[in-house]
Amino acid sequence: MDGVDRRTVLRTGLLAGGVGAAAVAATQLASNREATPEEVAPSPPQEPPVTLPFRGPRQSGVIDEPQPFAAFVGLDLPKHATRQTCRRLMRVWTDDIERLMAARGPLTDLEPELAAVPSRLSITVAVGAGFYAAAGLAASRPSWLAPLPAFAVDRLEPDWPQTDLLLQIRADSPVAVAHAQRRLVVGADPLAVQRWVQRGFREPLTATRPGMPFRNLLGQVDGTVQPATHGPDDALIWLGAGEAPAPTGLAGGTSLVIRRIAMNLDSWDEVDRAGRENAIGRRLASGAPLTGRAESDVPDLGATDELGFPVIDPVSHMRRAMPAAPHERILRAPYSYDDAPAPGHRSNSGLVFVSFQADPVRQFVPIQRRLADADLLNIWTTPVSSGVYAVLPGAEAGEDLAAALLG
Template sequence: MTTNDRSQDNGTTDNGTTDIGTPRTGTTDATPAQERAAEDRTGVTRRALLGTAGAGLLVGAGAGVAGAVALDRTGRPAGAAAAGGALGAARVPFRGEHQAGILEPQQARVQLAAFDLSDGVGRDGLRGLLQRWTKAAERLTAGEPAEEFDDQVALDAGPCSLTLTVGFGAALFDKAGAADRRPPGLEPLPAFPGDALDPARGDGDLFLQIGADDALVAVHALRVLQRLAAGTAALRWQSAGFARTPGAAGKPVTGRNLMGQVDGTNNPKPGEEGFAAKVFCTAGGEQPAWLAGGSYLVFRRIRMLLDHWEALPVDRQERVIGRRKTDGAPLGAPAGSGEHAPVDLSAQGPDGTLAIPADAHVRVAAPAANGGAAMLRRGFSYHDGLLPDGSPDAGLLFLAFQSDPRRGFTPVQRKLSRGDGLSRFLRHEASGVYAVPPAAPAGGYLGQQLLEG
């Protein structure tokens, strides 16, 4: 396919923060020499970003522990953002052990999109597309213009922590002649009580998560990749989301979701025992070798019934969640204890009843109540105006990375959909499951392990 051919366009939950900075060395703890090398590549030190990791934004509930890791990078020098400093200059290396956009601090903006392969594209066509995307992504994440279809929209913006994460839907494997390499974790999710899924806004052969601290940078990157896909894959759906802008809170603090709840306290954290096994795939058993170092991503578009939620008095809202709204502390915890106080599920109120109700979100979603099932949640809020009935079309773009959805998302969501009081205020309206390959190998392209391994 020629360049000219391609120029024709087709068409909350209870989780927490991660302690991963932007420079990616493939390990959780870098040596001083590695930190200096990372600073040379990015212009922003890993230690500075680690020191500013803040807050998780998320909304889980009936959403399958809907969550979002929203890490606030507030430790840069005062006034740097206003002067076009660290906020725009921050760069996330494209290559590493895992794809960028999983462990890194959550950016302020996200563009999510899915594409369907055109008829007859096959393995060679998919390989060519992934090679083009890889080449463009490596340049864009470095703050450089793409070699093709760059319209200079983001020319003066800097990298702005841009990450581009690619996933493969189940149908892609048949279309690419790789049905025998489809991983078992890509089986369809079961139907959950209360689902109202729109197939046109979910699934897809190729998934893109594009995050950046500047909306223009994220939109520009999506536009470039869409134009590079013309003739090979067509856009199926697209959604835009947002989180707290780094530095907006003035200090590291856990973010709030659109329900006003402090959200993001107990997300699994790198460095914890068993973290990698919960999030990343290893070869062996059912897992194919090409997915080693990769992950699975579950996407859900979850609309919050904000009119109903906001009609509740604050004390009722707190009982639905199981945490105080002011500081995120679990109900029953002493005053001033804060959101990280241990959740005591046996605590009682003055009247002898459970301080945290039986159907409170934190109780139903607790890993201890779900056989230890856990996911790394990295969701974003969205607000797309009003529906015909006048209610807000707003909620959570739920993203959860895990080593196997059958042991992570599915059992947790099954329980939440049946016993979580928060489910009454949520509607799952779109869904998708994707295999996220490891990062592009040195000198290679995203997905090379699948297509050539």
Template structure:
């Protein structure tokens, strides 16, 4: 008997002892599942998303499992010409990378061949429109202070430019990030990089929801940005001409105290969130899609959804208080004196953050039970540029 056969026999003997399901693959040689898996992986490696269009990719499309938010500061002396130069370079490089081609100076083009649904989305900060001689929307500014909860660290603060890089492969993401940073050359200074992840098996018909590191189902109520709620996401005629078809992005880095959360019982966790941990349903419902009954009371006359529950405080009081959420978790090395350094990169996209996002955030800052275990440590606002049509560069109308 060969070594391979002995290992197979040993595995099957052990598997048989733990149940028929575990041993199901030991009844004979059947290459079909392996071939199917190999084909599926190959298709996933070469899956791509189009770069050109009315809107940039990476906003309304399905989130990929891995993300990096990369911020830059424009160097002194930057003007419209230097901004146009940078956006011209990035446009060409992004289009190449998203289509599976290396950039012009790429010495590892093989890494680009694994497209893995790569998307790169470019945003600008409050200072940039002025450098380009263009008007800025009133909301393109740092958020108002939420003194009750904010513990903002300047290293995660506002920047001039943002690259949001997302992919189904961390290698593809890292390669794209490196190429785009080096392409910027001496036009910018790298500010911060925030990396995040989502459950790769969530969505796509799997039945598995996106969960954050508290175990909560995240992103439960989203506007229909492909239909009747598209105006809540994309900047229209009421915005500056150079931004029409773009969107606002609020990026908040929220630290989550897992050390103390671990000591909270399940009932208290559900009371704090207002949702069931197993299904994500409101505590007044059964299914994830059930509308919360904010008026329901228990036998003692108290609201079943606590007055300070996150669900109640985040619930929109007006039709426009909605925005598209695309959150990613982060889990960095623990800092001294802690067992964890984890949290959420809360990315919220909307046409007008001041009108749509700020009222909700203000209610959460004033009263939200989850504030006991979370604290915002980073905050920035960006205008995500419109898409580029054939022959255009990103930001064409801004730097023309």
């Protein structure tokens, strides 16, 4: 089929017969006709697309500045999947993701123009315990790759179960996110089937103002205390970066915890500003602790007011979330959601909480246990889903994702 690309063949096949075939023929003839000088318009200068790297020892989407739009897609392998199924899926996704992140459509993309503006697109692939089981690797599964302990505040819903695979898709444009999501889900079929999608957003101005604090829909500055993303805190984030060896096939990867947290904004609206700040332990305007002026100020937990009461409530969110040991730090990358409410309700809003850490049992669980036991924000927030995944290492040149794991 010299001179006829794959897209033309697909289009022709879809429209073959009758008026459709005539339209294709007419379109082909028109495209072959040389344009007259009057029809030739000068092309505006094209700026190079803003892309993030795909190839390398680590995947993008972990320590990058979080983009304002995201989709988290949970997928399951078919019932009788094998290691070969997993290899085939990773080969398909490796090629498709590399193309999408480089501003090119996948081979089967009928709308490649949508891929031409990637808007700092990052696509991060993570796997659950079911992936290990299907690949016959249960014996090498990290001990932390398992459901989190049951917390008293959890009200987990069946619509958001733990899945075998997770795609984190983030970009500065919701179009880039939606297009990449569609192409990867369709491209995976029948090797993996979508179970759920959680979409989220952050303040878009963070794309042009790096470091701008993220505020959740309670108005709270979220994620103030973070480990450094380069240097001495690498061992808190990346597997194999510290003294402990990485689990087999995961050197350069990390773990991802995702929890969907519903917020009761109606009852939150009934709380005055002083009550809100007391529940959080920080000033809403600046994010500073109630004993300080700047967001980065160290809270004075011993400070008392004129009546002798603690300035920072012992069960405020900030106080309960503070690390009790140096290793109890996680890299937070949360997103808000605001979905259509059910009939008779005014909102369906909350937080898609996402964190990265080398060991969720050692780093995340102690924090969450303190929050579950006593946190004033529990009056207005309810976790409704929970999942733990292993973020795969990056793919070096010529490799597929999960190459070191699948052999």
